[in-house]
Amino acid sequence: MTEPKGRDMTEPKGRLKGAPEASGETEREKNTALVERSAAAYASAVPDQPQDDGFFGPASVTWRVTGDLSAPIAGLRSLLIQALHPLAMAGVDQHSDWRLDPVGRLAATSGYEATVTYGDRASATRVAERVRTIHTRVRGVDTVTGQPYAAGDPALLLWVHAALVDSALAASALFGTPLTDADADAYVREMTIAAELLGVPHEIIPASVAGLGRYLAGVRPELRCTPAAAESMGYLLDQIGLEEDIAELWQDIRDAVIATLPDWAREMYGYPAPAPVTAERRTEIRQALGVLDAVFLAEPGVLEARQRLALRMRSAGSKAG
Amino acid sequence: MKSQARKLVIAVAAGCASIAAVALVRGKAGGRRAGKLRVERGLTALRLVARGGARYASNAPRLFASAGEHRQQLRNDLALQTAEDVAATLGTMKGVLMKLGQMASYVDNGLTPAARRTLSRLQDSVPPMSPELAARVVTEELGLPPEQAFATWDPVPIAAASIGQVHRAITLDGRAVAVKVQYPGIAETIEADLGNVGLLRRMLKITAPSQDVDALLAELRERITEELDYRAEARNQQLFAGYYRGHPTIHIPEIIEELSTRRLVTSDLADGARFAELAGWSQAERDLAAETIYRFVFRSLYEMHAFNGDPHPGNYLFGGGGRVTFLDFGLVKHFTDDELRPLVEMVKHLCVENDPEAFRRAMVDAGFLMPDTPLPTDMIVEHMALFYDTVRERGSRTMTGEYASAVSRRFFDFRSPLAAYAAIPRSYVILQRINLGLFALLAELSATADWRCIAEEIWPFVQAPPCTPMGAAEATWLAGRRDLAQARRAVP
Numbered sequence: 120m121t122e123p124k125g126r127d128m129t130e131p132k133g134r135l136k137g138a139p140e141a142s143g144e145t146e147r148e149k150n151t152a153l154v155e156r157s158a159a160a161y162a163s164a165v166p167d168q169p170q171d172d173g174f175f176g177p178a179s180v181t182w183r184v185t186g187d188l189s190a191p192i193a194g195l196r197s198l199l200i201q202a203l204h205p206l207a208m209a210g211v212d213q214h215s216d217w218r219l220d221p222v223g224r225l226a227a228t229s230g231y232e233a234t235v236t237y238g239d240r241a242s243a244t245r246v247a248e249r250v251r252t253i254h255t256r257v258r259g260v261d262t263v264t265g266q267p268y269a270a271g272d273p274a275l276l277l278w279v280h281a282a283l284v285d286s287a288l289a290a291s292a293l294f295g296t297p298l299t300d301a302d303a304d305a306y307v308r309e310m311t312i313a314a315e316l317l318g319v320p321h322e323i324i325p326a327s328v329a330g331l332g333r334y335l336a337g338v339r340p341e342l343r344c345t346p347a348a349a350e351s352m353g354y355l356l357d358q359i360g361l362e363e364d365i366a367e368l369w370q371d372i373r374d375a376v377i378a379t380l381p382d383w384a385r386e387m388y389g390y391p392a393p394a395p396v397t398a399e400r401r402t403e404i405r406q407a408l409g410v411l412d413a414v415f416l417a418e419p420g421v422l423e424a425r426q427r428l429a430l431r432m433r434s435a436g437s438k439a440g
Numbered sequence: 441m442k443s444q445a446r447k448l449v450i451a452v453a454a455g456c457a458s459i460a461a462v463a464l465v466r467g468k469a470g471g472r473r474a475g476k477l478r479v480e481r482g483l484t485a486l487r488l489v490a491r492g493g494a495r496y497a498s499n500a501p502r503l504f505a506s507a508g509e510h511r512q513q514l515r516n517d518l519a520l521q522t523a524e525d526v527a528a529t530l531g532t533m534k535g536v537l538m539k540l541g542q543m544a545s546y547v548d549n550g551l552t553p554a555a556r557r558t559l560s561r562l563q564d565s566v567p568p569m570s571p572e573l574a575a576r577v578v579t580e581e582l583g584l585p586p587e588q589a590f591a592t593w594d595p596v597p598i599a600a601a602s603i604g605q606v607h608r609a610i611t612l613d614g615r616a617v618a619v620k621v622q623y624p625g626i627a628e629t630i631e632a633d634l635g636n637v638g639l640l641r642r643m644l645k646i647t648a649p650s651q652d653v654d655a656l657l658a659e660l661r662e663r664i665t666e667e668l669d670y671r672a673e674a675r676n677q678q679l680f681a682g683y684y685r686g687h688p689t690i691h692i693p694e695i696i697e698e699l700s701t702r703r704l705v706t707s708d709l710a711d712g713a714r715f716a717e718l719a720g721w722s723q724a725e726r727d728l729a730a731e732t733i734y735r736f737v738f739r740s741l742y743e744m745h746a747f748n749g750d751p752h753p754g755n756y757l758f759g760g761g762g763r764v765t766f767l768d769f770g771l772v773k774h775f776t777d778d779e780l781r782p783l784v785e786m787v788k789h790l791c792v793e794n795d796p797e798a799f800r801r802a803m804v805d806a807g808f809l810m811p812d813t814p815l816p817t818d819m820i821v822e823h824m825a826l827f828y829d830t831v832r833e834r835g836s837r838t839m840t841g842e843y844a845s846a847v848s849r850r851f852f853d854f855r856s857p858l859a860a861y862a863a864i865p866r867s868y869v870i871l872q873r874i875n876l877g878l879f880a881l882l883a884e885l886s887a888t889a890d891w892r893c894i895a896e897e898i899w900p901f902v903q904a905p906p907c908t909p910m911g912a913a914e915a916t917w918l919a920g921r922r923d924l925a926q927a928r929r930a931v932p
Contacts, residue, residue, distance in 0.1 A: 188532060368639075368642070371639075402632070402636075403636055403638075403639070405532045406532050406533045406633060406636050406639055407533075407639060408532060409531065409532025409533035409534050409537075410532075410533050410537065410639065410643060412532070412534075413533070413534055413537055413558055413562050414554075414558055416558075416561055416562065416565055417554075417557050417558035417560075417561040417562070422561060422564060422565050425565075426518060429518055430517060430518065433517075433518070
């Protein structure tokens with residue numbers, strides 16, 4: 120997944136288009152099929168016969184949030200936020216194969232999140248262990264700040280975690296089913312385990328919305344949009360591998376992601392201020408998300424996976440109620 | 441898990457049998473004449489249940505609704521329990537996409553495989569309403585809970601409909617009925633989603649890239665909107681039922697008006713073999729069934745000026761001897777005289793009078809062909825003739841898959857020199873179902889008949905005498921209708 124590529128250390132950054140080196144048919148194939156590959160990762164992450172309810176369980180807020188219609192926006196927003204930390208971005212840029220196989224990289228990430236969320240404890244622990252092993256090899260020096268980094272550094276892992284949790288809250292508040300304050304706190308609290316699985320000490324992980332806000336504000340001075348961030352995120356928002364027909368929907372999704380960004384992040388990337396999200400605009404975005412979701416649902420195994428989850432959530436709900 | 445669900449269905453079906461038995465006892469309590477009637481109806485229901493129970497359990501078929509075709513099993517364990525569940529499942533464009541998929545089957549060959557798969561999976565993804573939710577809709581619509589509005593009410597749906605589901609019930613006066621119940625909130629959701637014209641246009645471009653998107657969109661929006669109000673469907677079904685009442689082979693379940701509202705359609709419960717079962721019938725039986733369907737489509741068009749836009753295998757029940765019950769009138773198009781005239785002219789000039797220039801003029805009148813098309817008439821006739829192939833000459837002909845696909849290939853042949861000058865005016869969009877749906881259906885039955893001969897009976901400009909036994913029976917029925925009409929007029 121993350122073969123070290125030393126050459127990247129010395130190569131100039133700031134290419135505006137992804138995957139400039141390899142080209143031709145295979146590259147084209149790799150760059151499409153985002154939906155297919157994410158769907159396959161999702162379907163296999165949702166267990167058929169789980170040994171237990173995993174680290175969250177069917178009654179958790181996390182299951183609800185992860186299955187929300189706004190989830191694709193949350194996912195994209197979290198990548199945009201994560202990329203603004205120069206050391207986190209350097210780790211991805213210098214060690215991952217995102218340029219060669221950006222779609223594969225994205226699908227693998229979403230598959231990881233799905234396994235940690237919905238898998239039983241053994242599966243979640245197993246994939247987390249695998250990522251931790253990979254992280255031990257991911258170290259280097261960031262060419263922008265000149266600072267050394269290591270992917271296993273709890274501070275970096277916490278940043279990645281916090282960006283994800285914050286993004287799920289932001290996306291669901293704007294375009295999904297908004298959470299009550301209590302549920303939002305519960306979500307942040309529940310999600311601490313995801314960071315712990317990757318090696319972040321429990322005591323430094325924010326466990327409430329307020330704590331999360333304080334943490335994010337504290338990291339702000341370290342953030343900037345490096346050339347690698349601009350390049351990779353430009354690729355993500357502009358030309359991620361979608362079939363032409365779905366690509367038409369992408370404009371709405373892209374606009375929605377930018378609308379969920381905090382002003383400071385948007386300004387770092389230099390995106391123009393989005394139009395305010397009126398009730399009508401929110402509806403339009405949700406309709407586009409609905410179509411995207413329908414396309415996702417049509418992939419093999421997705422409907423069955425959703426039904427497995429729905430049944431478990433329903434039976435957990437009836438027990439609780 | 442699957443077998444568990446199946447067991448559940450069987451248990452439920454067994455439960456239905458006792459409900460029907462209760463109805464039977466109740467029926468007997470009535471007066472002698474009425475009692476007999478009721479017993480008969482009760483027996484019908486009981487037989488249905490007994491026969492149906494096994495069938496529902498084994499192939500989860502439906503009595504209604506084409507969309508249900510895709511939902512092989514009704515996932516009662518995932519039943520929608522609240523209006524919010526309905527919105528989450530069918531809102532945000534999904535209900536619209538489903539309807540679009542159902543209707544875009546008139547442009548079937550224009551659908552990309554991915555689009556077709558998406559639409560069909562989407563239909564699979566919709567669970568039924570829970571018994572409580574369905575009962576709430578009935579209560580809201582009729583002012584009484586189903587147990588009071590009906591003598592018996594089967595809380596478990598027997599069939600899926602695209603935006604609702606079908607329950608069996610027995611009315612207070614003992615009629616066995618099918619009640620189609622609409623998902624609560626679905627009309628509002630779909631109406632709102634239909635407002636997003638920009639997204640719809642983009643999706644239509646995806647699903648049917650070769651079509652005139654705006655005409656198609658306008659037509660689909662109108663049809664979908666109409667379908668959301670079940671009263672329109674009830675009106676249409678009653679119109680067809682009234683027209684064909686007493687017909688020797690065509691049967692349309694009567695609507696029970698006082699139990700039909702915006703979100704409920706109640707009609708007589710019908711029974712019969714499903715399309716798939718016809719495969720095991722003799723070719724003679726299949727030919728008769730095909731003849732009935734053919735007569736129904738064209739007699740409705742030429743006599744009633746109406747077309748039931750959903751000639752879908754799931755909307756028929758077969759009774760043998762050519763008897764066919766037609767279900768689901770959610771998608772009916774009525775034609776004005778002005779709309780129908782050029783179509784009639786086209787047939788007449790091409791097939792009867794053999795006047796290519798007049799045929800061409802009729803095409804222009806109808807709007808199928810641009811007035812100044814710089815193409816020779818024989819080329820236009822040669823292109824169009826395929827669509828009329830089965831009725832241009834007398835003689836027995838078998839509908840084949842090759843013919844059906846040749847028609848649909850020709851239909852979607854946008855490289856033909858004619859394509860640049862041809863169009864399908866909006867009011868005729870739905871008639872594409874004849875070219876793309878009916879022929880394919882008859883081909884699936886490998887139906888043989890002298891179609892020309894049958895058509896001549898029906899064509900208003902010919903009205904030839906009957907040429908088949910079914911035609912003779914139909915002529916008797918027609919004469920009876922005329923007598924009846926005269927008798928009615930005679931009564932002051």
